[in-house]
Amino acid sequence: MLFAGLPFATLVTIAAVAGGLTTVFYILKLRRRPVAVPFSRIWERILRDKEATSWWSRLKRLLSLLLQLALLSLLILALGDPRLAGSLVQGRNVVVLVDASASMKARDVDPTRIDRAKAEVKKLVRGLGGTDRMLIARMDAAVMPLSTMTGEMGDLDVAVDQLRATDTRADVKRGLRFALDSLRGLSKPEIVLVSDGAVGDPKALSENLDFEGVEVRYVPVGKSGKNVAVTGFSVRRYPLDKARYEVMLEVTNTNEEPVDVELTLIGDGQIVDVSRLSLQGNERLPRFYKDLAGASRTLEAKIKLATGESDDLSADDHAFALMPERRRARVLVVTPGNTYLEATLLLDEYLDVTSVSPAKYPPAGNFDVTVFDGVAPPVAPNTGGSLYLNPPDEGGPVKHAKAITEFGFDVWDKKHPIVRWMSMGDIQVAKGFSFKPEKEDKVIGASEAGPILVAGRRSGRKFVALGFDPRDSDFVLRVAWPLFVLNTINDFIEEDTSYVSSYFTGEVWNIPAPSGAEVATLKAPDGKTHQIPIKEGRAVYLGDQAGFYELTVKTEPEATTSMFAANLSNIDESRIKPSETLELGGKPAALPSGFDPGMRREIWLYLLLAAVIVSTIEWFTYHKRVTV
Amino acid sequence: MGVLDLFKRAAAPVSRRLGPVSRRFGAHKPEKADLFGDDFQKKLETLAIVSRRVFAGRQRAERRTKKKGSGIEFADHRDYTAGDDFRSVDWNIYQRFGRLLVRLYEEEEDLSIYFIVDCSTSMGFGDGKKFDQARRLAAALAYVGLANLDRVTIVAATDEIVSRMPTTRGKGRIFKVFDFLRRIHCDGQTGLGDSLKTFVAQHKRRGLAVLISDLYDPAGFEAGINVLRYNKFEPYVLHIVDPAEAHPTLKGDVRIYDCETGEEREVTVTAKVLERMERAWNEYKDDIERFCTKNQVPYFAADVDVPFDELVLGVFRRGGFLR
Numbered sequence: 001m002l003f004a005g006l007p008f009a010t011l012v013t014i015a016a017v018a019g020g021l022t023t024v025f026y027i028l029k030l031r032r033r034p035v036a037v038p039f040s041r042i043w044e045r046i047l048r049d050k051e052a053t054s055w056w057s058r059l060k061r062l063l064s065l066l067l068q069l070a071l072l073s074l075l076i077l078a079l080g081d082p083r084l085a086g087s088l089v090q091g092r093n094v095v096v097l098v099d100a101s102a103s104m105k106a107r108d109v110d111p112t113r114i115d116r117a118k119a120e121v122k123k124l125v126r127g128l129g130g131t132d133r134m135l136i137a138r139m140d141a142a143v144m145p146l147s148t149m150t151g152e153m154g155d156l157d158v159a160v161d162q163l164r165a166t167d168t169r170a171d172v173k174r175g176l177r178f179a180l181d182s183l184r185g186l187s188k189p190e191i192v193l194v195s196d197g198a199v200g201d202p203k204a205l206s207e208n209l210d211f212e213g214v215e216v217r218y219v220p221v222g223k224s225g226k227n228v229a230v231t232g233f234s235v236r237r238y239p240l241d242k243a244r245y246e247v248m249l250e251v252t253n254t255n256e257e258p259v260d261v262e263l264t265l266i267g268d269g270q271i272v273d274v275s276r277l278s279l280q281g282n283e284r285l286p287r288f289y290k291d292l293a294g295a296s297r298t299l300e301a302k303i304k305l306a307t308g309e310s311d312d313l314s315a316d317d318h319a320f321a322l323m324p325e326r327r328r329a330r331v332l333v334v335t336p337g338n339t340y341l342e343a344t345l346l347l348d349e350y351l352d353v354t355s356v357s358p359a360k361y362p363p364a365g366n367f368d369v370t371v372f373d374g375v376a377p378p379v380a381p382n383t384g385g386s387l388y389l390n391p392p393d394e395g396g397p398v399k400h401a402k403a404i405t406e407f408g409f410d411v412w413d414k415k416h417p418i419v420r421w422m423s424m425g426d427i428q429v430a431k432g433f434s435f436k437p438e439k440e441d442k443v444i445g446a447s448e449a450g451p452i453l454v455a456g457r458r459s460g461r462k463f464v465a466l467g468f469d470p471r472d473s474d475f476v477l478r479v480a481w482p483l484f485v486l487n488t489i490n491d492f493i494e495e496d497t498s499y500v501s502s503y504f505t506g507e508v509w510n511i512p513a514p515s516g517a518e519v520a521t522l523k524a525p526d527g528k529t530h531q532i533p534i535k536e537g538r539a540v541y542l543g544d545q546a547g548f549y550e551l552t553v554k555t556e557p558e559a560t561t562s563m564f565a566a567n568l569s570n571i572d573e574s575r576i577k578p579s580e581t582l583e584l585g586g587k588p589a590a591l592p593s594g595f596d597p598g599m600r601r602e603i604w605l606y607l608l609l610a611a612v613i614v615s616t617i618e619w620f621t622y623h624k625r626v627t628v
Numbered sequence: 629m630g631v632l633d634l635f636k637r638a639a640a641p642v643s644r645r646l647g648p649v650s651r652r653f654g655a656h657k658p659e660k661a662d663l664f665g666d667d668f669q670k671k672l673e674t675l676a677i678v679s680r681r682v683f684a685g686r687q688r689a690e691r692r693t694k695k696k697g698s699g700i701e702f703a704d705h706r707d708y709t710a711g712d713d714f715r716s717v718d719w720n721i722y723q724r725f726g727r728l729l730v731r732l733y734e735e736e737e738d739l740s741i742y743f744i745v746d747c748s749t750s751m752g753f754g755d756g757k758k759f760d761q762a763r764r765l766a767a768a769l770a771y772v773g774l775a776n777l778d779r780v781t782i783v784a785a786t787d788e789i790v791s792r793m794p795t796t797r798g799k800g801r802i803f804k805v806f807d808f809l810r811r812i813h814c815d816g817q818t819g820l821g822d823s824l825k826t827f828v829a830q831h832k833r834r835g836l837a838v839l840i841s842d843l844y845d846p847a848g849f850e851a852g853i854n855v856l857r858y859n860k861f862e863p864y865v866l867h868i869v870d871p872a873e874a875h876p877t878l879k880g881d882v883r884i885y886d887c888e889t890g891e892e893r894e895v896t897v898t899a900k901v902l903e904r905m906e907r908a909w910n911e912y913k914d915d916i917e918r919f920c921t922k923n924q925v926p927y928f929a930a931d932v933d934v935p936f937d938e939l940v941l942g943v944f945r946r947g948g949f950l951r
Binding site: 032033034035036037038039040041042043044045046047 | 750753754842844846873876878880882883884885886887888889891892894901904908909911912
């Protein structure tokens with residue numbers, strides 16, 4: 001017999017102290033309740049008779065004490081977790097990966113797939129052997145272990161209770177890699193995947209994973225997969241008319257059969273459009289809504305079956321998007337006169353434009369953006385971001401490298417928000433100069449002769465410098481010119497042209513946040529708040545819920561709150577048809593075996609049971625006054 | 629267990645410590661209800677009529693006592709002793725047997741009835757039902773006595789004579805009886821032996837002594853009755869019994885104490901103990917009855933749960949009170 005719990009010496013100490021205390025307390029008389037009687041002589045008669053049998057009373061009290069001590073001994077032995085030497089064989093080490101992706105919210109089984117999965121995991125926990133150990137992990141876009149590798153049923157039950165489905169895709173490969181890492185070096189390793197099998201390409205699951213020596217089991221959950229989903233939803237304002245916007249959405253029928261759905265578009269809580277769509281089997285139907293107006297902030301798309309019934313998964317029937325906030329930007333133009341520039345700035349009605357001659361710089365007031373046209377005076381504190389057109393070498397943000405003639409944009413950063421979606425290669429420039437940018441500066445466009453469009457920071461302020469006068473080129477005659485100017489202004493005022501109308505759940509989000517703060521408070525769609533870190537002006541968060549979020553950052557003098565939206569928008573997750581088998585490691589994963597309830601061989605359980613029986617006997621004998 | 633029970637349990641040690649004070653003031657209060665209201669008085673009149681009808685022909689203004697004296701009704705013979713009146717010698721007996729015997733006659737006089745009401749604390753134990761019943765019975769029987777023109781005296785006794793209502797007669801004095809009974813209350817230890825010794829010393833005129841008590845006397849219930857017997861009173865034991873006392877509502881480990889003496893004992897009350905308690909209580913009652921029967925003392929057990937008029941009729945039927 002071995003003690004797997006507390007050591008024997010500790011048990012003896014506990015037994016001595018607890019046994020002594022029990023005996024002392026037993027000997028000490030309790031204070032009895034005083035009760036008046038009319039004539040105590042009658043009681044004396046009874047007590048005289050009782051005294052005649054006092055030896056029996058003493059014996060009974062001794063029996064009671066023995067029962068107490070037996071109870072104590074059983075409990076202390078249970079603390080020691082005694083085990084038969086022969087039973088100390090190495091048990092299995094099992095990692096249970098429970099799919100908690102959005103498809104597990106499907107209601108094709110009662111009440112949901114995730115609840116059925118929890119029930120299946122509980123069965124596995126009940127079937128653990130005495131020396132088996134288990135780790136339960138939630139698997140969605142990330143892998144979250146919910147327990148340690150343990151044989152304690154209580155801990156495992158708590159872990160199972162923590163399981164919930166999220167609005168994300170399932171990254172099964174990541175889960176399997178986690179499981180293999182967890183099981184490395186352990187005896188009898190086993191992976192049990194509890195999932196609906198709606199995990200995308202099954203062949204890709206096992207790529208580059210070594211399942212050698214590891215038993216892989218699969219517990220399928222779910223029975224049908226009737227689903228129609230909103231698989232794409234985004235919105236953007238028109239760059240030149242920010243009061244209007246356009247919406248793109250995609251509805252997908254994941255069934256084989258055609259289906260009619262009713263699509264509702266909601267802006268700022270008000271219905272904007274209701275339409276009926278007919279989708280063929282497995283059809284992905286894109287829809288565009290152009291030139292919309294009315295909503296200023298939030299947009300939602302909802303679908304439901306035209307029959308009035310609901311499909312099996314409601315999580316992907318609702319999509320969210322948020323339009324960028326509109327605010328009036330104060331723009332200062334320092335120019336001796338530039339018609340093309342002034343005309344461009346008239347295009348955006350949300351700009352407050354102030355023009356001054358270089359001699360009158362700086363004027364009174366604060367500005368978000370200053371455009372220096374051919375000049376580079378010392379920058380005043382109220383300047384904001386600066387756009388330099390043809391800046392002089394002296395005083396300019398970037399030194400000139402050399403003068404160049406007849407050139408154009410040979411390369412440019414097509415992803416940079418200033419020039420994204422613009423065709424810069426057609427621009428012809430008569431004369432200008434190349435820049436000699438500093439190390440931290442970003443070259444956005446360059447000719448063969450060197451950089452001609454550079455962005456960066458000087459004294460904490462953003463700048464963009466263009467190495468030629470636009471009027472010495474055909475740039476001002478092209479559509480790219482007003483876009484370039486307005487994109488630059490938007491970039492300075494952080495009204496990003498690459499604005500994301502919604503994030504995808506299950507990905508790490510980098511949400512723009514005011515620089516300077518280190519922590520932000522994020523309010524999720526379910527109302528819960530989380531403290532998340534801000535790194536390099538971006539709040540970082542792995543989101544798992546679809547809906548609208550609120551991000552609050554404490555800045556001086558007051559907190560700044562911004563909103564953003566998140567959607568599932570994942571066709572693989574919307575294909576919820578369950579898979580009865582799953583091929584992992586080159587062969588179909590078998591159903592779990594050897595998880596039969598009642599297999600535990602832990603003696604402490606029986607000792608505890610005996611303790612309960614003894615205490616029941618004690619309770620019974622006490623209340624029946626047998627042992628008092 | 630309710631809040632009130634908790635409060636009672638918490639207050640129990642305090643009330644015990646206060647002891648005599650709490651008993652004196654917290655015990656049975658005589659003015660809690662009018663014991664002798666209209667209903668009671670109506671029933672009294674009925675009882676008086678019933679007593680006359682049942683014992684018709686035996687009513688008397690001249691009620692005979694066992695006292696031998698100068699009456700006209702022959703009672704017994706006794707040996708002649710020097711100094712006896714020659715006129716009372718039964719010459720016929722002398723002629724037949726040659727022995728000088730004197731004829732004795734029952735002396736005719738109005739009977740004295742004494743009601744000795746036990747006012748010890750045990751009589752007011754619990755809700756005071758025993759004491760109320762004792763006073764009702766005393767009042768009812770006193771009325772019957774007064775109606776028969778007997779001399780009625782009531783005394784309240786514990787281990788001493790606590791109070792005494794002067795001898796009176798005539799049913800018009802019943803209100804005096806009510807007033808007296810209303811005034812007395814339960815307080816003190818039972819000691820009928822001592823108190824009745826005082827009683828017999830104070831009352832030279834012998835008569836019927838109705839002892840109304842629960843007979844919870846630490847010195848023994850016999851003491852009081854024997855004092856009456858030995859001093860030529862005619863004792864009549866009206867034993868007030870409360871059956872609830874045979875079934876105390878106790879359970880578990882308790883420390884019981886006598887409400888009069890304060891004697892304590894630790895008891896673990898079990899179903900068996902309660903069973904024994906009932907048996908012991910019945911034995912105690914039987915002991916009293918056996919003692920009375922053996923010594924020709926009329927005994928009547930008055931249950932507190934039986935209406936007093938029924939009990940009075942029972943007393944009539946049992947005999948010994950009316951002759």
